[in-house]
Amino acid sequence: MEGVCVLYLKDRFDSCEVVPIRFNEIAAADKNLTQRERRSLQVGSHNVALISVLRDRVMPNMIYVIGTVHLIWQRTECQLWQMHHVLREMEQLKQKYEKIPTGGKDEPALVSLVLAGDFNSDAGSPPIRYALSGTPPPGSDVMNYWKLPEEENSSGCEEAGSPPLSPSDTTSEAAGVRHIGSKRRRYRITDTVGHSISFTDSYATYREQHPWHVSTVNPSSNGEGGVLDHILVEEKHVVCTSVMRLSGRTELPTKEYPSDHYPVGVIILPRSSLK
Numbered sequence: 001m002e003g004v005c006v007l008y009l010k011d012r013f014d015s016c017e018v019v020p021i022r023f024n025e026i027a028a029a030d031k032n033l034t035q036r037e038r039r040s041l042q043v044g045s046h047n048v049a050l051i052s053v054l055r056d057r058v059m060p061n062m063i064y065v066i067g068t069v070h071l072i073w074q075r076t077e078c079q080l081w082q083m084h085h086v087l088r089e090m091e092q093l094k095q096k097y098e099k100i101p102t103g104g105k106d107e108p109a110l111v112s113l114v115l116a117g118d119f120n121s122d123a124g125s126p127p128i129r130y131a132l133s134g135t136p137p138p139g140s141d142v143m144n145y146w147k148l149p150e151e152e153n154s155s156g157c158e159e160a161g162s163p164p165l166s167p168s169d170t171t172s173e174a175a176g177v178r179h180i181g182s183k184r185r186r187y188r189i190t191d192t193v194g195h196s197i198s199f200t201d202s203y204a205t206y207r208e209q210h211p212w213h214v215s216t217v218n219p220s221s222n223g224e225g226g227v228l229d230h231i232l233v234e235e236k237h238v239v240c241t242s243v244m245r246l247s248g249r250t251e252l253p254t255k256e257y258p259s260d261h262y263p264v265g266v267i268i269l270p271r272s273s274l275k
Helices: 023-029 035-041 076-098 126-133 202-209
Strands: 013-022 048-056 062-070 110-118 147-154 177-180 183-189 229-233 238-243 266-270
Touching (some): 013 023, 023 035, 035 076, 048 076, 062 076, 076 110, 076 126, 110 266, 126 229
Parallel strands (some): 062 110
Antiparallel strands (some): 013 048, 048 062, 177 183
């Protein structure tokens, strides 16, 4: 059993809605998945997400859609599938609460999104890039039904400079090119998994502005010490003013630090409060 949670101060925020994302149930209902893909998604861990909608009691027109995740380990196509369902739900909640009256004043609802948790991915990975841009990176490993054929060349009509493909090239796939028999089939990722929301990596942005205030982490050879937890913020209505400094340790876990993940944290404020 594992889980994720969102903790908040009850004297500062009102809970408007809690939306659990049950990946196992979603995978069972997704008829577009192959049996193998469905099995790879229905696992006993690394497959939970939760979204909480909070209204600021001090600034009632400020609404926060907070998502937290624990994504599958080392399977890009599964991570992107999970991210798609989280992003879609957050996108729908944002649209919903932007239309809800905020109370006494004629102020529009300002809905901000925060997505945090254990992504089991570094900052430059496809899942993080997906959240930052709203679109899966071209050439990423994705589920079969996300792929749309773009063009097809036989071995006798390859692009200039490309060696002919042999019939043994039956299963190799990379950079948006699938080799089947002696043919090269290019694919693009369907637009139906794109999203109108886009996040900012709080640590990356803060490091650009204050390079001496955030330490870097050098992962050890087996991956321990890497930063796999991230805090992503949609910064239209809020701004990150500070981040928790990353530890300089590279070998985790230890007796003093029993987790194999570095803790991360940020402070965000409404932009209107900084004027």
